Amino acid sequence: GQQLNQSPQSMFIQEGEDVSMNCTSSSIFNTWLWYKQEPGEGPVLLIALYKAGELTSNGRLTAQFGITRKDSFLNISASIPSDVGIYFCAGVNNTDKLIFGTGTRLQVFP
């Protein structure tokens, strides 16, 4: 089946640093989504991308839909302690199903 590989698996950074994570697939996706999950909560949608090459920002977060439609990246600028959590990419495939990436665990130290 389709798989989304996310990297890195985990990140330990200092407050104020920028963060970059990416998601790659062997298949094409029509939509890319980025979610954040905190302990005891469901995933919360951060950014949605609908067109190849699209670059979208949400505050300190910026995400891009790769031109090949097989990848996406998420950047977080000037990280703060509340950015801690697990970040998941998700792609919508040609059967309109949401396929989730393996997740990137982010830890921010003050």
Add this chain to the structure above:
Amino acid sequence: SAVISQKPSRDICQRGTSLTIQCQVDSQVTMMFWYRQQPGQSLTLIATANQGSEATYESGFVIDKFPISRPNLTFSTLTVSNMSPEDSSIYLCSVSGYEQFFGPGTRLTVL
């Protein structure tokens, strides 16, 4: 975005028993989904809950193990039947189409 609640938020169950998880949305939605998130893992789609018809299950999930009801456009239930420790997971419902919004999840532990 829709506000989604789930009950129970967590439960500890004995093997061989069944648990029904409820998902309630504050507005009518066409599409509702159930996901499983095993410990330390990503989310896997179990099924799409269709209003007025049987749920559509993904490969590896069957109706006998995970019966789903969808009596109206704001409510759905997922039952985890004849549980074993391998069923210990977080079960999440979500709504809408591409931009899916998730409930807080039900954390299930099977002893």
